[in-house]
Amino acid sequence: MEAAAIRCENMVLNSLDGHKFPHETNSNTNTYIGSPADHSLINEMDFFSTNTSSNIIQPVKKEQQHHHHHHDQQQLQLNLNVIVGSNNLYATKRTAGCNGGTKTQSAHKLVVLQAELENMKRENECLRSMVTQVKEKYIYLQRYIEDYNIHDTTNNIKTINVVKEDKKQSLFVPLDLKNDSRVDSLDNADAKFDSIKDGVDASMRRVRVAVRARSEASMISDGCQWRKYGQKMAKGNPCPRAYYRCTMAIGCPVRKQVQRCAQDRSVLTTTYEGTHNHPLPQTAMAMASTTSAAASMLLSGPKSSSDHPILSPHYPHLTPILSATAPFPTVTLDLTNPKSDHYLRQPPFHFPFSTNTPMVLGHVTSQLNNATDGRSSDREVTNAATAADFTSDPHFMAALVAAIGSVIGNNNGGDNVYTKNDTSINLYPP
DNA sequence: CGCATTTGACCTGCGC
DNA sequence: GCGCAGGTCAAATGCG
Numbered sequence: 485m486e487a488a489a490i491r492c493e494n495m496v497l498n499s500l501d502g503h504k505f506p507h508e509t510n511s512n513t514n515t516y517i518g519s520p521a522d523h524s525l526i527n528e529m530d531f532f533s534t535n536t537s538s539n540i541i542q543p544v545k546k547e548q549q550h551h552h553h554h555h556d557q558q559q560l561q562l563n564l565n566v567i568v569g570s571n572n573l574y575a576t577k578r579t580a581g582c583n584g585g586t587k588t589q590s591a592h593k594l595v596v597l598q599a600e601l602e603n604m605k606r607e608n609e610c611l612r613s614m615v616t617q618v619k620e621k622y623i624y625l626q627r628y629i630e631d632y633n634i635h636d637t638t639n640n641i642k643t644i645n646v647v648k649e650d651k652k653q654s655l656f657v658p659l660d661l662k663n664d665s666r667v668d669s670l671d672n673a674d675a676k677f678d679s680i681k682d683g684v685d686a687s688m689r690r691v692r693v694a695v696r697a698r699s700e701a702s703m704i705s706d707g708c709q710w711r712k713y714g715q716k717m718a719k720g721n722p723c724p725r726a727y728y729r730c731t732m733a734i735g736c737p738v739r740k741q742v743q744r745c746a747q748d749r750s751v752l753t754t755t756y757e758g759t760h761n762h763p764l765p766q767t768a769m770a771m772a773s774t775t776s777a778a779a780s781m782l783l784s785g786p787k788s789s790s791d792h793p794i795l796s797p798h799y800p801h802l803t804p805i806l807s808a809t810a811p812f813p814t815v816t817l818d819l820t821n822p823k824s825d826h827y828l829r830q831p832p833f834h835f836p837f838s839t840n841t842p843m844v845l846g847h848v849t850s851q852l853n854n855a856t857d858g859r860s861s862d863r864e865v866t867n868a869a870t871a872a873d874f875t876s877d878p879h880f881m882a883a884l885v886a887a888i889g890s891v892i893g894n895n896n897g898g899d900n901v902y903t904k905n906d907t908s909i910n911l912y913p914p
Numbered sequence: 915c916g917c918a919t920t921t922g923a924c925c926t927g928c929g930c
Numbered sequence: 931g932c933g934c935a936g937g938t939c940a941a942a943t944g945c946g
Contacts, residue, residue: 712919739937
């Protein structure tokens, strides 16, 4: 805070360089404290110098030499004296050697002080005007940066943080300006930065990827460490829903829900939410990259349908679809359908997760996440098109293939191919 | 005893 | 405004 105040003081003083003060045009009659035209520092004034050829007010050079090493500090003090007013100046002059003069001297002194006061008032006006200009320029730049970030929020979380941090470092609001309405706008801008960042973070955390798989275990092992923090009975499902949070790193926002399917108790639905903020073991990379890619896709929105891959009609089981019934955008990967034999010619596929019971990988399809309550809505129809666009994203599909490859345990290092140019998935080449 | 799990209470958003 | 459902918290409990 103190450093910021000093920096602002320097900024204001620097901004005064080259500025022409009103009194500069009248320098023959008076010498002014802190005048840019007179860079020699004046600590005290000898109002009663015997040197009649000089100006009325003479700087005391001896004092200047004594305090040369306190240049900046004393300049600040002098500016403070200017603001305080004439009383302090009068006291200063008394200490400069006034031994009590005649009435003529007092009258003369009064005239000098009044003139001094008037000029100081003008100087203060100039300073105030310059501070206002600096402040207005800052607000303009602030809004410019703000608008720039609003129009580029898809991949700029880091940008927002950097700009906000820089804004905090550069922000200085003088105490006597805090009641200014324009200063309040700075606070609003700051709050707006927070809301933008929080909004992005919240949306990142709310995007979900659900995996349906057959397992007799209470929870599939996906390579991460989880801690259970709650359990609830969900409506329409006699099986409780368990809530877990990632404990591999402090503050990791990733959470998951585990619940058995009401129609088929052998099916376990695991819903992931959020992105890990820490390195992951190899066994957890596939699933994490899938959820991360899905989250990114949902945030960036559907792409143009003009470049749809051919995989959707040929591999309908690899078409993730947004959930319409879930409260948040959700992509469900269904690994339970036995019709997968038609597509996957290497049965049985053993689930690599550390469940005690091997699971037969079924039809690798994606479907609406309505397994728990069977509800449907109009949103399903509208989201179907969105989901079709969703699958056209090569990054998401690459991550999806990686996850599926790890799930089915048949990823033999490069055989499972998905390329942007081919826009197709070849899980099992001939 | 420390850590993980359980479980009831509490909060929040949404629909009526 | 009220009730419901989903989600989270935190004290109580269990276990190694």
